[in-house]
Amino acid sequence: MSLPDAPRINPSILSADFVNMQRDLERIAGADFVHVDVMDNHFVPNLTFGPQMVERIQATSPVPLDVHLMISDADRWAPGYAELGAASVTFHLEAAVDPIALARRIRDIGARVGIALKPDSPAEQLYDHLDEFDQILVMTVEPGFGGQSFREDMMPKLSALRAEARRRGSEVWLQVDGGIAPGTIEQAAAAGADTFVAGSAVFGATDIDARIAQLRSLATQHAHGADSLGV
Numbered sequence: 001m002s003l004p005d006a007p008r009i010n011p012s013i014l015s016a017d018f019v020n021m022q023r024d025l026e027r028i029a030g031a032d033f034v035h036v037d038v039m040d041n042h043f044v045p046n047l048t049f050g051p052q053m054v055e056r057i058q059a060t061s062p063v064p065l066d067v068h069l070m071i072s073d074a075d076r077w078a079p080g081y082a083e084l085g086a087a088s089v090t091f092h093l094e095a096a097v098d099p100i101a102l103a104r105r106i107r108d109i110g111a112r113v114g115i116a117l118k119p120d121s122p123a124e125q126l127y128d129h130l131d132e133f134d135q136i137l138v139m140t141v142e143p144g145f146g147g148q149s150f151r152e153d154m155m156p157k158l159s160a161l162r163a164e165a166r167r168r169g170s171e172v173w174l175q176v177d178g179g180i181a182p183g184t185i186e187q188a189a190a191a192g193a194d195t196f197v198a199g200s201a202v203f204g205a206t207d208i209d210a211r212i213a214q215l216r217s218l219a220t221q222h223a224h225g226a227d228s229l230g231v
């Protein structure tokens with residue numbers, strides 16, 4: 001699979017019409033990935049779907065899957081999402097017993113691997129392990145629901161991660177998820193994010209293609225360091 005360049009826009013189908021999922025997947029054909037929020041009503045107080053539904057999404061999606069597992073016991077369940085063909089599988093650091101071994105297992109199966117941090121989880125614990133992951137997801141809301149307000153207080157964590165990745169020459173993608181929309185994507189891009197999840201901002205738009213293009217344009221204009229390049 002050829003990987004899309006930054007900035008990447010990944011609409012979350014948590015805000016899609018679950019009864020018309022195939023229609024809504026087609027509506028985001030211009031996106032880089034489809035962000036699939038798997039919730040177990042245990043790790044987070046909400047329930048979405050499991051591997052059977054994700055397999056159907058995988059079979060019909062026009063874009064690769066960026067699966068976000070908000071589930072307990074990630075060590076046991078996460079590999080199965082890589083095995084059903086997801087391009088990327090992100091699990092939560094707070095839900096894994098041995099995150100490094102789990103990351104290696106997901107990569108061995110053939111998927112990209114991401115690790116997600118809840119707002120209260122510090123990023124420093126990942127600094128020595130950046131290259132074990134293809135993506136680090138900095139949650140900009142408390143996981144569990146779409147339509148929440150963006151948490152600006154997550155920007156220092158993101159900036160520090162960007163600085164650390166640069167210092168170590170790491171190519172890890174930095175993803176943000178929660179409250180991303182015109183008006184918030186700018187500061188997330190400036191702080192160092194290169195991959196953006198947006199649910200309600202995309203599926204709540206009257207013109208989805210235009211909204212995806214707008215988010216991509218704003219992220220490009222405000223990309224970390226862009227001002228120094230005069231872009």
Ligand SMILES: O=C(CO)[C@@H](O)[C@H](O)COP(=O)(O)O
Binds near residue numbers: 178
């Ligand atoms: O993982 C989650 C929520 O826990 C996200 O992926 C949401 O689905 C994002 O929704 P918006 O905040 O963009 O509406």
Ligand SMILES: [Fe+2]
Binds near residue numbers: 068
């Ligand atoms: Fe998500």
